[in-house]
Structures are given as C-alpha cells and as structure tokens.
Amino acid sequence: xxxxxxxxxxxxxxxxxxxxxxxxxxxxxxxxxxxxxxxxxxxxxxxxxxxxxxxxxxxxxxxxxxxxxxxxxxxxxxxxxxxxxxxxxxxxxxxxxxxxxxxxxxxxxxxxxxxxxxxxxxxxxxxxxxxxxxxxxxxxxxxxxxxxxxxxxxxxxxxxxxxxxxxxxxxxxxxxxxxxxxxx
Numbered sequence: 571x572x573x574x575x576x577x578x579x580x581x582x583x584x585x586x587x588x589x590x591x592x593x594x595x596x597x598x599x600x601x602x603x604x605x606x607x608x609x610x611x612x613x614x615x616x617x618x619x620x621x622x623x624x625x626x627x628x629x630x631x632x633x634x635x636x637x638x639x640x641x642x643x644x645x646x647x648x649x650x651x652x653x654x655x656x657x658x659x660x661x662x663x664x665x666x667x668x669x670x671x672x673x674x675x676x677x678x679x680x681x682x683x684x685x686x687x688x689x690x691x692x693x694x695x696x697x698x699x700x701x702x703x704x705x706x707x708x709x710x711x712x713x714x715x716x717x718x719x720x721x722x723x724x725x726x727x728x729x730x731x732x733x734x735x736x737x738x739x740x741x742x743x744x745x746x747x748x749x750x751x752x753x754x
Contacts (some may be wrong), residue, residue, distance in 0.1 A: 572753045577617040577676045578607055579697075581661055581683030581690050583645045584622055586631035586638025592714040596726035603710035603747040604682050605644040610754045612648070617676065619652045620645075621661040623689065659692035668700060678703040680750055681742070682710035687733035694742045704742040707750055708734050 583604055587595075611618050622641060624634045631638030640646075647653045654665040662668050671679075679702050683690050690711050697704040713733070716724045738744040 572614075572616065572680075572750075573678060574616065575675050576678040576680060577619050577671065577674075578611040579619050579621065579661065579679045579681045579683075579693070580604060580608065580645055581621050581681060581693050582623045582632075582685070583620070583642050583683050584632060584638060585640045585642055586636070587684045587712075588642075589631040589638055591631050594726060595712050595714045596730050597709060597712040600682075600684075600710055600712040601642060601644055603707065604642075606747060607680070607682055607707065607710055607750060608645045610751050611680075614754050616754075617652070617674065618648075619654070619667070619670070620647045621654045621656055621665070621667065621683075621693075624655045624657055626657055659689050660696045661689070661693040662696045662700065671702070677701075678705075680705045680707060682707045684711070685713040686711040686730045687713050691733050691737060694737050698741040705750070706734065706737055706742045706744050707747055708744050709746050 608618050623632050625632035652670055654667050656665050658664055679697050681690060681694055694704050694706050713726050713730050715726045718724055734744045
C-alpha cells in the first residue's frame with residue numbers, strides 16, 4: 571500500500587501532444603494508463619497534482635490560449651486538485667510545486683506524462699535531488715521521434731527506453747502502471 575504521503579504528478583498531459591506538430595510517438599496507451607492512475611489515486615483519497623507547460627513560443631501548440639494548451643479531458647484537474655503552470659522543463663522550476671507538496675506532507679511522487687525524455691525526465695531528476703522518493707510510470711509516459719545531430723532518425727521507443735533506463739535506480743524507480751495500481 572502506498573503511504574498517504576504519496577501524490578500522483580501528471581506532467582504536461584495536454585491536448586497539444588495529439589498534434590502532428592511533434593511527429594511520430596510511442597506508447598499510444600499512455601493516456602489510458604494516466605487516466606487509470608488518476609482514477610485510482612482519487613479513489614484512495616490520494617492527491618493528484620497537474621502541471622501544464624505554457625510555451626513562450628507563439629508557434630507552439632502549447633502556447634497559452636491555443637487549444638493544445640488545455641489539459642486532456644481524461645485526466646483534467648477536478649475541483650480541488652492542484653494545478654501549476656510552467657515555462658521550464660521541470661515541474662519544480664518557477665512554480666510553487668515544491669512548497670505545495672511539502673506543505674501537505676508529500677514526500678513521494680508517482681510521475682506520468684509527456685514527454686519521457688524531456689519534461690518527465692527533468693522533473694524526476696529534480697524530484698530526486700529535492701529529496702522526494704520518486705517513481706516514474708513507464709507505460710504512462712510517451713515521447714516522439716527525434717533526429718540526431720547528423721539528421722539520422724532516433725525512434726521514439728528508443729528515446730523512451732533510454733530515458734527510463736537513465737532514471738531507473740539513480741533518480742527514480744521505474745514501474746509499470748499495473749504495479750502502482752496493485753500498491754493502491
């Protein structure tokens with residue numbers, strides 16, 4: 571059973587990540603797993619905390635006022651759930667997230683969201699550095715294909731797997747959704 575000092579942190583679960591702007595992605599089941607986690611945390615009376623990325627680039631689907639900036643409906647904040655907006659990669663940078671968590675006695679975070687190798691990874695790393703016990707839910711995150719410095723494609727799944735391997739055991743424990751649900 572997860573301690574009452576555990577919160578689910580949903581990072582950048584926003585409509586923009588459905589936009590073709592980003593290219594091909596991995597893990598089409600991420601949103602279903604995010605929703606299952608949110609429902610389970612809510613059912614146990616554990617906090618669900620939401621962080622959204624407000625891009626400063628007016629051409630980005632994550633720019634404030636754009637439809638993509640909205641939270642995805644399956645995991646959107648419910649009344650009373652904390653919501654933070656950020657401009658940086660980490661959910662802790664430039665937000666009141668750390669103070670909010672500490673003020674509520676939260677010392678453990680279960681992290682899911684977008685994208686695995688950017689904002690999820692950066693948030694998990696800083697979470698660890700700040701002393702939070704951190705879990706990243708591997709099948710409740712997703713990312714997109716990238717190109718290397720020579721223009722060669724790097725598949726999203728390879729980026730996802732590498733990003734999670736870099737976190738596991740050093741900055742976080744990486745577990746599947748089912749393992750978290752069994753702990754609730």
